[in-house]
Amino acid sequence: QVQLVESGGGLVQPGDSLRLSCTASGRTFSSYNMGWFRQVLGKEREFVSSIKWSGDATTYTDSVKGRFTISRDNAKNTVYLQMNSLKPEDTAIYYCAATSRIWTTRSVSGYYYWGQGTQVIVSS
Numbered sequence: 001q002v003q004l005v006e007s008g009g010g011l012v013q014p015g016d017s018l019r020l021s022c023t024a025s026g027r028t029f030s031s032y033n034m035g036w037f038r039q040v041l042g043k044e045r046e047f048v049s050s051i052k053w054s055g056d057a058t059t060y061t062d063s064v065k066g067r068f069t070i071s072r073d074n075a076k077n078t079v080y081l082q083m084n085s086l087k088p089e090d091t092a093i094y095y096c097a098a099t100s101r102i103w104t105t106r107s108v109s110g111y112y113y114w115g116q117g118t119q120v121i122v123s124s
């Protein structure tokens with residue numbers, strides 16, 4: 001069992017940066033592949049990025065490539081999402097999730113554990 005808690009969301013202007021954090025409980029965090037998803041009210045939750053349990057492999061959805069960076073610190077049971085050059089279309093609730101499936105899994109159903117989400121609003 002893994003419990004996930006996200007933090008770091010907020011209201012920023014276009015072009016600004018934010019770093020989201022997701023801290024996990026339990027001693028098995030390092031064995032899970034981790035993902036970030038986001039959801040806009042009334043729309044489906046969508047994949048943003050994922051990282052292998054070892055931290056040496058990552059993948060991103062096309063719309064955030066070059067702007068977002070996922071990383072993890074297994075010693076701190078934490079995964080991060082550094083978001084730069086934020087755009088209004090990045091506005092959403094951001095969720096972290098954990099899976100034992102292959103680290104490139106992008107489907108919502110492929111992740112077993114979810115955090116409660118953190119709101120990101122990008123607006124001038």
